[in-house]
Amino acid sequence: MQGDFYQLLKEQGYVFGSSGQAGARQELTTATTILAFKYREGVLVAGDRRATAGNMVMYDRTDKVLEIDQHSVMAIAGVPATAYEMARILEHSFKYYRRTQLQELSFEGKLRALSKLLKENVAAALAGTGAVAPIFAGYDAGQEAAKIYFYDILGAEFEGVEYAVSGSGSSTIRGILHYLNTWGEQPLSTMPEEPATVQALRLLTSAAEFDSATGGVNREAGLYPVIKFITAGGVRVMPDLQLRSLFESRVARSV
Amino acid sequence: MYEEPYRWVEAVGNRRQYLDDQLREGTPVVGVSYERGILLMTMSKGTPKLYEIYDRLALGGMGHPADLEKLRFNLLEMAHVEGFNRSASDVTGSRLVKYGIAPVIKQAFEEVFKAPFIVKILLAELSRKAGRDGFLTINYDGTFEEKSRYAVLAATSVIEQKMIGYVRQQSIVSLKDAVDVAIRTWAVGDRAQRLALEDGEGHHEAMAATDQQVTDAEPLYAHVRRCVAEKTIECVLLDRQVQEPSKYRALEADELGRVLPEHLSASIS
Numbered sequence: 001m002q003g004d005f006y007q008l009l010k011e012q013g014y015v016f017g018s019s020g021q022a023g024a025r026q027e028l029t030t031a032t033t034i035l036a037f038k039y040r041e042g043v044l045v046a047g048d049r050r051a052t053a054g055n056m057v058m059y060d061r062t063d064k065v066l067e068i069d070q071h072s073v074m075a076i077a078g079v080p081a082t083a084y085e086m087a088r089i090l091e092h093s094f095k096y097y098r099r100t101q102l103q104e105l106s107f108e109g110k111l112r113a114l115s116k117l118l119k120e121n122v123a124a125a126l127a128g129t130g131a132v133a134p135i136f137a138g139y140d141a142g143q144e145a146a147k148i149y150f151y152d153i154l155g156a157e158f159e160g161v162e163y164a165v166s167g168s169g170s171s172t173i174r175g176i177l178h179y180l181n182t183w184g185e186q187p188l189s190t191m192p193e194e195p196a197t198v199q200a201l202r203l204l205t206s207a208a209e210f211d212s213a214t215g216g217v218n219r220e221a222g223l224y225p226v227i228k229f230i231t232a233g234g235v236r237v238m239p240d241l242q243l244r245s246l247f248e249s250r251v252a253r254s255v
Numbered sequence: 256m257y258e259e260p261y262r263w264v265e266a267v268g269n270r271r272q273y274l275d276d277q278l279r280e281g282t283p284v285v286g287v288s289y290e291r292g293i294l295l296m297t298m299s300k301g302t303p304k305l306y307e308i309y310d311r312l313a314l315g316g317m318g319h320p321a322d323l324e325k326l327r328f329n330l331l332e333m334a335h336v337e338g339f340n341r342s343a344s345d346v347t348g349s350r351l352v353k354y355g356i357a358p359v360i361k362q363a364f365e366e367v368f369k370a371p372f373i374v375k376i377l378l379a380e381l382s383r384k385a386g387r388d389g390f391l392t393i394n395y396d397g398t399f400e401e402k403s404r405y406a407v408l409a410a411t412s413v414i415e416q417k418m419i420g421y422v423r424q425q426s427i428v429s430l431k432d433a434v435d436v437a438i439r440t441w442a443v444g445d446r447a448q449r450l451a452l453e454d455g456e457g458h459h460e461a462m463a464a465t466d467q468q469v470t471d472a473e474p475l476y477a478h479v480r481r482c483v484a485e486k487t488i489e490c491v492l493l494d495r496q497v498q499e500p501s502k503y504r505a506l507e508a509d510e511l512g513r514v515l516p517e518h519l520s521a522s523i524s
Contacts, residue, residue, distance in 0.1 A: 005335055005339075008332060008335070008336065009336065009339065012336055014340075070499060088339065089339070092335055092338065092339045095335070095501065096331065096335045098307075099306070099307050099308065099309075099331055099335075100328065100331050102303070102306075
């Protein structure tokens with residue numbers, strides 16, 4: 001198939017998603033909270049920064065909201081080694097397609113590419129060594145709209161019409177999102193950027209309150225969640241200084 | 256019959272003549288380095304001649320479109336597999352040319368029973384620091400040269416030397432300078448090629464006559480004004496100020512209009 005980087009890799013002997021059984025005493029790095037919802041200008045995608053292995057906090061500065069290209073983001077929940085590899089394959093696949101075919105891969109094509117990788121990874125996911133349940137969000141230039149999709153570990157893709165969540169802390173915030181979107185002062189999709197960011201910070205702080213595998217804000221260390229916006233103009237990152245200011249003024253007092 | 260060394264040398268010589276003849280009507284390509292990056296410029300009729308290869312690599316080519324396309328795919332495959340298996344920093348123009356396409360082009364050129372690649376290639380590489388940008392040019396026989404600051408492709412090495420002689424005298428700082436110098440250098444090459452075509456055997460005399468005129472910019476602009484009636488100016492940049500890893504971007508019509516020399520902007524817009 002023309003412009004298929006993953007096929008090219010396989011022809012070169014690359015193997016992705018080989019299965020193996022997790023050792024009985026082996027704790028894999030997993031767990032997280034990621035979320036995405038539509039706001040007035042596009043889609044907001046956010047994720048905490050903690051990586052855990054069982055009861056151990058492995059790392060507190062993980063970026064789980066990965067920019068795949070100028071108009072798409074993959075937020076990862078699950079085994080980071082597999083998720084980062086998927087992100088690397090996707091990043092190269094989209095670039096390779098654009099450069100060989102002299103046009104952008106369609107948004108549907110990007111969704112399908114992630115679905116294919118998840119399907120190739122089923123054996124590892126079921127063996128317990130490579131389960132990943134990502135959220136993919138991007139700007140669909142064809143339909144001139146920012147969109148959110150979430151996946152199960154087998155590769156099924158679902159559109160998150162208003163919002164999507166994944167990871168161990170997702171059950172906590174799913175209900176809050178539903179409540180906010182239905183009975184809040186205004187639907188999430190009509191919120192400007194700043195109030196939307198405040199909601200994302202509050203949601204991740206709530207997830208951290210009830211899920212030990214989700215990292216909250218660590219003000220002493222200057223650690224804030226990663227929040228990115230996808231609009232027609234591309235992907236933009238909310239700087240830590242701005243997050244800090246919003247957290248201090250609109251979130252911390254309520255914790 | 257080619258097992259005799261003399262016959263083989265003769266066949267390769269014939270092949271050179273054939274390739275020179277095929278490239279006579281090709282469009283020159285110019286690459287110049289400026290303060291923010293690299294500009295590649297040519298003129299094309301529909302089919303583009305300038306391409307993105309990797310985050311910091313761009314390609315310009317002249318010759319048969321199908322051959323150029325084949326080599327472009329070779330470069331893209333090598334660059335992306337290398338970038339994935341190692342890192343983007345390990346994808347260098349020098350390695351792609353020396354261990355990648357130059358041997359392929361040379362082999363095709365010397366295998367006299369097979370068709371050679373009818374191409375000349377210019378690969379531009381943006382460095383992380385200004386002043387270290389580089390160019391590689393590859394001839395149809397697989398010979399390559401590494402250059403800095405500027406590089407050109409034209410039908411013959413004589414015309415390329417003429418273009419290099421012209422660009423060497425110019426001062427390039429801004430993008431506006433780069434576009435102006437690239438267009439004039441292109442015109443030096445294209446005029447020389449057309450004169451050579453018109454004059455046939457006596458092309459050395461015609462070339463000598465144009466030598467008198469290249470220091471004067473107006474005849475060069477006039478040549479470009481005539482050419483834009485049937486062709487489009489194609490400019491791409493490897494722009495160090497682009498925030499994303501991929502530094503390649505095309506200079507779109509409105510931006511090109513703003514940086515074109517005044518002598519041209521009215522007639523082109």
